[in-house]
Amino acid sequence: MTCTSxxxxxxxxxxxxxxxxxxxxxxxxxxxxxxxxxxxxTDRILAAVRQAxxxxxxxxxxxxxxxxxHQRWPLVISAxxxxxxxxxDLSLWSVSRPVALVLALLAIVLVGRGFLITAVRDLRxxxxxxxxxxxxxxxxxxxWSAVVTIAHKTGEPVFFDAAAIVPTVIYLGRWIExxxxxxxxxxxxxxxxxxxxxxxxxxxxxxLTIPAKEILRDDLLTIRPGQVVPTDMTVTAGESAxxxxxxxxxSDLTLVAPGSNLLAGSIxxxxxxxxxxxxxxxxxxxxxxxxxxxxxxxxxxxxxRISDRVSRVFVPIVILIALGTFFVWLTQGSAVTALVAxxxxxxxxxxCSLGLATPIAFLxxxxxxARSGILIQSxxxxxxxxxxxxxxxxxxxxxxxxxxxxxxxxxxxxxxxxVCIATVAQSSTHPVARALSALSTITVPVEAVxxxxxxxxxxxxxxxxxxxxxxxxFHLETTKASRMIACQIDDRPPLLFSLHETLREGAxxxxxxxxxxxxxxxxxxxDRLSNAQVLANTLGIxxxxxxxxxxxxxxxxxxxxxxxxxxxxxxxxxxxxxALAQADLGxxxxxxxxxxxASADITILGDDITKVPGAIALARVTLRNIHxxxxxxxxxxxxxxxxAALGILNPMLAAALMASSSxxxxxxxxxxxxxxxxxxxxxxAGASPEHPFxxxxxxxxxxxxxxxxx
Amino acid sequence: MLQFSVPTVSCHHCQVAIxxxxxxxxxxxxxxxxxxxxxxxxxxxxxxxxxLLAAIDEAGYDAELIQ
Numbered sequence: 001m002t003c004t005s006x007x008x009x010x011x012x013x014x015x016x017x018x019x020x021x022x023x024x025x026x027x028x029x030x031x032x033x034x035x036x037x038x039x040x041x042t043d044r045i046l047a048a049v050r051q052a053x054x055x056x057x058x059x060x061x062x063x064x065x066x067x068x069x070h071q072r073w074p075l076v077i078s079a080x081x082x083x084x085x086x087x088x089d090l091s092l093w094s095v096s097r098p099v100a101l102v103l104a105l106l107a108i109v110l111v112g113r114g115f116l117i118t119a120v121r122d123l124r125x126x127x128x129x130x131x132x133x134x135x136x137x138x139x140x141x142x143x144w145s146a147v148v149t150i151a152h153k154t155g156e157p158v159f160f161d162a163a164a165i166v167p168t169v170i171y172l173g174r175w176i177e178x179x180x181x182x183x184x185x186x187x188x189x190x191x192x193x194x195x196x197x198x199x200x201x202x203x204x205x206x207x208l209t210i211p212a213k214e215i216l217r218d219d220l221l222t223i224r225p226g227q228v229v230p231t232d233m234t235v236t237a238g239e240s241a242x243x244x245x246x247x248x249x250x251s252d253l254t255l256v257a258p259g260s261n262l263l264a265g266s267i268x269x270x271x272x273x274x275x276x277x278x279x280x281x282x283x284x285x286x287x288x289x290x291x292x293x294x295x296x297x298x299x300x301x302x303x304x305r306i307s308d309r310v311s312r313v314f315v316p317i318v319i320l321i322a323l324g325t326f327f328v329w330l331t332q333g334s335a336v337t338a339l340v341a342x343x344x345x346x347x348x349x350x351x352c353s354l355g356l357a358t359p360i361a362f363l364x365x366x367x368x369x370a371r372s373g374i375l376i377q378s379x380x381x382x383x384x385x386x387x388x389x390x391x392x393x394x395x396x397x398x399x400x401x402x403x404x405x406x407x408x409x410x411x412x413x414x415x416x417x418x419v420c421i422a423t424v425a426q427s428s429t430h431p432v433a434r435a436l437s438a439l440s441t442i443t444v445p446v447e448a449v450x451x452x453x454x455x456x457x458x459x460x461x462x463x464x465x466x467x468x469x470x471x472x473x474f475h476l477e478t479t480k481a482s483r484m485i486a487c488q489i490d491d492r493p494p495l496l497f498s499l500h501e502t503l504r505e506g507a508x509x510x511x512x513x514x515x516x517x518x519x520x521x522x523x524x525x526x527d528r529l530s531n532a533q534v535l536a537n538t539l540g541i542x543x544x545x546x547x548x549x550x551x552x553x554x555x556x557x558x559x560x561x562x563x564x565x566x567x568x569x570x571x572x573x574x575x576x577x578x579a580l581a582q583a584d585l586g587x588x589x590x591x592x593x594x595x596x597x598a599s600a601d602i603t604i605l606g607d608d609i610t611k612v613p614g615a616i617a618l619a620r621v622t623l624r625n626i627h628x629x630x631x632x633x634x635x636x637x638x639x640x641x642x643x644a645a646l647g648i649l650n651p652m653l654a655a656a657l658m659a660s661s662s663x664x665x666x667x668x669x670x671x672x673x674x675x676x677x678x679x680x681x682x683x684x685a686g687a688s689p690e691h692p693f694x695x696x697x698x699x700x701x702x703x704x705x706x707x708x709x710x
Numbered sequence: 711m712l713q714f715s716v717p718t719v720s721c722h723h724c725q726v727a728i729x730x731x732x733x734x735x736x737x738x739x740x741x742x743x744x745x746x747x748x749x750x751x752x753x754x755x756x757x758x759x760x761x762l763l764a765a766i767d768e769a770g771y772d773a774e775l776i777q
Contacts, residue, residue: 009770
């Protein structure tokens with residue numbers, strides 16, 4: 001929304017929806033909607049906002065199915081009723097048929113109503129879903145039984161137990177499924193919830209205690225030990241150890257002092273801190289992160305679209321099979337057997353495990369990944385990953401960091417020279433100066449330092465004049481391929497230092513891990529081939545595309561793609577945007593606050609390249625999980641429908657099977673919650689403390705450097 | 711050509727919303743929303759003022775016919 005008129009426009013559109021009352025808050029960028037869950041659902045509300053020309057996400061996804069949230073009692077009562085009816089059927093006790101009719105009707109009203117309402121609505125739109133099948137099943141069973149009872153045809157059997165148990169069991173299955181979804185989403189919600197408490201702030205000199213979500217930019221915040229930082233802030237007073245697990249995925253304690261920037265979601269572990277909010281809580285890093293994940297989760301994978309299409313043709317086919325079953329059995333002479341088999345087919349055929357297969361696995365995986373500092377932009381990304389056979393690694397900023405290191409030191413360098421050079425170098429932040437300042441930890445007072453424009457630095461230390469400059473400044477010729485810097489002390493001949501880019505921590509491990517997974521690695525750089533070659537040799541990379549201008553990086557990727565390769569590109573966020581977009585899979589390294597800008601398919605938070613194989617591994621594990629779910633759902637339907645049509649399943653058993661099928665899919669997906677990113681090559685195993693929000697994991701087998709406790 | 715005053719239009723989104731709704735009306739050839747003067751200019755054949763007012767209303771804005 002860009003103006004208040006937008007807000008009133010959205011409000012108007014929402015209020016047009018049947019049974020909805022909406023208010024839109026422009027400042028908070030929030031719409032609050034009260035609606036009747038039987039007439040409207042979140043998807044339709046979101047669609048209405050989209051039609052108005054805006055994007056919206058449901059803020060609290062856990063209330064997506066409010067109809068199931070608080071309905072424990074109807075479920076319990078209908079379960080008891082079903083048990084009574086089942087007992088009669090098993091001759092444990094006896095209930096007269098008119099009483100059974102009332103009990104079954106009660107169960108249908110309590111839990112079957114929802115299915116019927118959806119079925120009728122679907123029928124009006126000439127579509128059919130799971131609810132149509134179930135409704136058709138229990139309504140047929142009930143109608144037959146009621147007619148027999150009212151007509152006093154005591155010779156015919158009745159199926160009141162099936163009429164009650166079928167909706168009850170399926171409702172129970174959905175209830176458990178809904179709970180599981182809430183659990184899956186809880187990863188990030190947990191963290192958000194932790195910062196939902198009250199916070200002590202000073203606003204325009206007045207001390208207040210306000211809910212965290214009302215924090216505004218420039219508020220002065222007081223963060224107690226143990227408290228979660230509620231919004232991005234700059235520390236103004238106090239020193240403390242802070243846990244930045246939300247950004248890095250690892251529980252690293254960082255020392256912060258006045259001037260340090262903290263991101264929302266970090267946890268203050270030690271001392272009281274004071275700081276100025278640099279953004280409102282609504283726009284903090286954590287809010288952006290949660291929104292990005294929610295948006296990704298709202299997108300549909302191609303796989304999911306397939307299952308949607310299958311579900312659409314599936315229902316009419318099942319109804320035809322049920323009718324066929326009924327008539328075939330009828331020709332065998334038994335109307336009762338025909339009816340039972342027909343109902344069983346309707347009930348057992350569940351497209352919902354099919355429909356659940358992808359979204360639930362993706363939901364769990366994205367939440368899990370976000371927790372590890374990996375943002376996955378949409379479900380389709382997961383489908384791309386296993387196809388990748390070539391990966392471009394950007395050199396500067398990805399394989400190397402911005403710092404330089406010194407190679408072998410000149411033999412004539414004395415301890416005094418070291419101190420002099422280091423002291424002068426310390427007055428500059430240039431990467432070359434930084435490298436030189438590592439020559440000595442001893443510092444002496446500098447008398448005067450000035451910059452030589454475009455060339456270097458000159459300073460006076462303990463009576464010596466120190467000049468640091470490029471070799472050509474001293475008219476020196478260098479033949480070596482690597483970068484050189486010259487340092488002259490007084491009038492002595494200049495000392496030559498050679499420098500190399502510093503490899504990022506974990507770069508070696510990354511290359512090794514990619515090699516092991518059979519992916520071809522190409523180094524992509526704008527640097528000279530000779531410089532790149534040195535680094536490539538260290539890392540064991542054989543293919544290099546050097547001297548590539550930033551604008552031509554995308555073209556380099558296109559070249560490989562025209563050869564039929566499926567290309568991934570790893571680069572640092574914004575600089576490589578075009579190349580990242582050109583690649584089949586773009587993986588961006590972004591520092592915490594860049595996430596909103598990053599347009600790559602996968603964004604690694606906190607600049608940590610060691611997470612790249614982790615992201616790939618997670619995508620593979622997730623895709624495998626989805627395939628397992630699909631295989632299960634298809635297999636289940638094929639077998640169950642056959643058994644039901646053959647008259648082997650009764651409707652009650654069918655209902656139980658159907659509910660358990662969905663549950664198995666959900667449970668399988670929830671296994672992904674236990675996936676752990678393990679940066680084997682970043683630090684020795686066991687060196688990092690446990691993630692503060694994860695249960696301690698023990699006995700975990702290592703798979704390709706990633707721990708997976710299945 | 712008909713021109714309406716729409717005092718609450720204030721951004722690009724408003725512009726798009728009005729153009730979207732009014733554009734659906736048969737006979738409308740062009741819809742110009744001027745954010746500075748807060749006016750909507752509609753060109754087309756056999757335009758009906760009531761239908762256009764209703765469309766702007768549907769987009770979420772109150773309008774008044776100027777000329």
